[in-house]
Amino acid sequence: MSFNDHCILNNTNYKQKIMKKTATILFTFLIVLPVFFSACNKVTKNKKPNIILIMADDMGFSDMGATGGEIKTPNLDALATEGILYKQFYNGARCCPTRASLMTGLYPHQTGMGWMTIRNLGTDSYTGELNNNCVTIAEVLKKAGYNTYMSGKWHVVADENMNQNSNKDAWPVQRGFDHFFGTLRGDGSYYTPGALTSQNTIIEAPEDFYYTDAISDTAVSMIQENNKTDTPFFMYVSYTAPHWPLHALKEDFEPYIDKYKIGWDSLRAERFDRQKRLGIINEDWILSERNPDAPAWNSLSDERKEDMTRRMAIYAAQIEVMDRGIGRIIDELEKEGELDNTLIFFLQDNGGCAEFISDGSRDIELMGSAESFESYRLPWANASNTPFRMFKHWTHEGGIATPLIIHWPKGVVNPGRTSERPGQLMDIMTTCVEVAGVKYPSEYKGNEIHALEGESLVQSIKNESDERKSDLYWEHEANRAIRIGNWKLVLKASEVFPFDGKWELYNLANDRTEMNDLTDSYPEKVEEMKSKWEDWAKRVNVYPLDNRPWNERLRNPKAISNLYSAEKE
Numbered sequence: 001m002s003f004n005d006h007c008i009l010n011n012t013n014y015k016q017k018i019m020k021k022t023a024t025i026l027f028t029f030l031i032v033l034p035v036f037f038s039a040c041n042k043v044t045k046n047k048k049p050n051i052i053l054i055m056a057d058d059m060g061f062s063d064m065g066a067t068g069g070e071i072k073t074p075n076l077d078a079l080a081t082e083g084i085l086y087k088q089f090y091n092g093a094r095c096c097p098t099r100a101s102l103m104t105g106l107y108p109h110q111t112g113m114g115w116m117t118i119r120n121l122g123t124d125s126y127t128g129e130l131n132n133n134c135v136t137i138a139e140v141l142k143k144a145g146y147n148t149y150m151s152g153k154w155h156v157v158a159d160e161n162m163n164q165n166s167n168k169d170a171w172p173v174q175r176g177f178d179h180f181f182g183t184l185r186g187d188g189s190y191y192t193p194g195a196l197t198s199q200n201t202i203i204e205a206p207e208d209f210y211y212t213d214a215i216s217d218t219a220v221s222m223i224q225e226n227n228k229t230d231t232p233f234f235m236y237v238s239y240t241a242p243h244w245p246l247h248a249l250k251e252d253f254e255p256y257i258d259k260y261k262i263g264w265d266s267l268r269a270e271r272f273d274r275q276k277r278l279g280i281i282n283e284d285w286i287l288s289e290r291n292p293d294a295p296a297w298n299s300l301s302d303e304r305k306e307d308m309t310r311r312m313a314i315y316a317a318q319i320e321v322m323d324r325g326i327g328r329i330i331d332e333l334e335k336e337g338e339l340d341n342t343l344i345f346f347l348q349d350n351g352g353c354a355e356f357i358s359d360g361s362r363d364i365e366l367m368g369s370a371e372s373f374e375s376y377r378l379p380w381a382n383a384s385n386t387p388f389r390m391f392k393h394w395t396h397e398g399g400i401a402t403p404l405i406i407h408w409p410k411g412v413v414n415p416g417r418t419s420e421r422p423g424q425l426m427d428i429m430t431t432c433v434e435v436a437g438v439k440y441p442s443e444y445k446g447n448e449i450h451a452l453e454g455e456s457l458v459q460s461i462k463n464e465s466d467e468r469k470s471d472l473y474w475e476h477e478a479n480r481a482i483r484i485g486n487w488k489l490v491l492k493a494s495e496v497f498p499f500d501g502k503w504e505l506y507n508l509a510n511d512r513t514e515m516n517d518l519t520d521s522y523p524e525k526v527e528e529m530k531s532k533w534e535d536w537a538k539r540v541n542v543y544p545l546d547n548r549p550w551n552e553r554l555r556n557p558k559a560i561s562n563l564y565s566a567e568k569e
Contacts, residue, residue: 055236062384072320091425095350103137114126143439157170248321287386308377354378422472425454502519
């Protein structure tokens with residue numbers, strides 16, 4: 001049996017379901033992979049550490065147990081308590097920009113992914129897919145002798161190039177991965193995901209398929225196969241869980257239903273208390289107010305409470321199933337004798353998602369099944385992001401804060417600690433480069449490559465230094481932020497050109513929940529930070545800012561460039 005047949009035969013739900021028909025027919029074209037393994041240059045085993053990068057999708061800051069949540073995440077919690085939990089790490093506020101930064105060590109605008117894959121907005125920073133002036137972690141680590149694998153969501157290739165006969169230059173295999181199994185697009189059914197791909201071929205999901213388990217089990221199979229070589233590996237495990245739609249088996253979500261009958265107001269208060277006890281937040285921080293668009297739980301009808309309770313239960317089950325899969329990955333590493341020498345990162349691509357997604361069905365019994373396509377909605381996202389304000393899309397803490405877990409038994413000094421060191425996505429690539437002992441290129445395949453933007457976490461891992469030297473910057477859909485030390489300046493964009501809004505200033509040392517705006521008290525600090533943000537925005541080609549509604553961008557994607565051109569004239 002080929003590796004690819006083995007992978008798909010293992011892509012079954014964690015408890016049950018032998019496939020009703022084999023996937024061999026779907027995967028016969030994938031027999032090329034064993035050829036790759038036989039051709040690998042052998043190196044001394046464990047000379048360099050393996051690296052596994054795990055990312056969750058649309059998961060809130062407080063969802064896992066280690067950060068105050070009640071959802072069952074024993075494997076993530078163990079990674080945190082046996083490694084390092086970074087409490088002030090940041091993502092890019094949205095899936096595509098985050099994934100571009102994570103993979104390249106650059107700001108998203110430098111990679112062509114300043115917005116989303118759905119449209120080319122007419123400038124180099126907003127083409128909708130990775131450009132040739134960046135390199136991925138996989139491309140860099142291959143130069144250091146690593147085998148490279150990916151299982152899961154890619155979502156940094158333009159939508160127009162997500163079909164079998166399209167330009168594949170930005171597909172995973174073309175961007176450094178020896179083997180890829182997953183999806184090119186950013187959303188879809190967990191039972192029948194669209195653009196499901198193996199290597200360079202789009203395939204159909206077999207019967208009894210559940211995507212989260214498929215991602216986990218394929219990752220396990222990749223570890224098993226790599227063990228046949230004496231070569232270190234880099235693996236990117238990119239889950240879609242718990243991104244909408246709400247898809248989970250009843251046996252997984254029913255145990256959560258009673259738990260969430262307390263509603264989002266009580267859940268936020270309970271998580272906030274646990275966060276204080278765990279030391280995740282400071283005792284003197286104030287819990288942000290319930291979002292004004294979220295009704296009080298006790299104002300809902302019994303019917304509405306039942307509907308909303310089920311939504312959160314399914315969302316929680318999606319996270320628990322992901323955690324189980326991560327447990328299987330850890331178990332396989334331990335079985336193969338690789339766990340001690342494997343550097344594992346875990347983080348989230350943005351804050352909890354408040355998007356209203358619905359198929360229009362009012363049948364609560366269908367929710368969770370393949371016949372339903374729903375989201376868990378803004379009030380629960382508000383709870384997921386406890387104690388912070390705002391959500392995915394925005395650059396307030398609720399949109400960009402992610403816990404970062406680093407687990408590496410052979411590398412982490414003084415494991416079991418937490419870190420206050422601020423960090424950002426680009427730090428991951430910089431850390432991987434140092435750990436792998438490879439030189440980051442200034443040129444690749446004849447193209448000039450942007451210099452790395454991140455700071456290595458190796459000193460922090462060794463417990464030698466926990467300070468950050470550089471400032472942090474964000475822009476997404478004209479929402480803006482800059483963090484210098486403990487000072488953060490943030491702006492929620494208006495919806496009319498030129499998309500300005502009111503800058504807000506916070507001292508995160510004593511107000512990370514962003515409740516006390518200090519702009520009037522420190523006007524000079526505001527002007528200083530605004531100026532630095534502008535300098536950064538010009539350097540990485542943020543402009544033109546664009547906060548038009550999604551449908552307007554689809555209708556006339558390049559209009560914003562024309563608008564800015566007219567302004568200059």
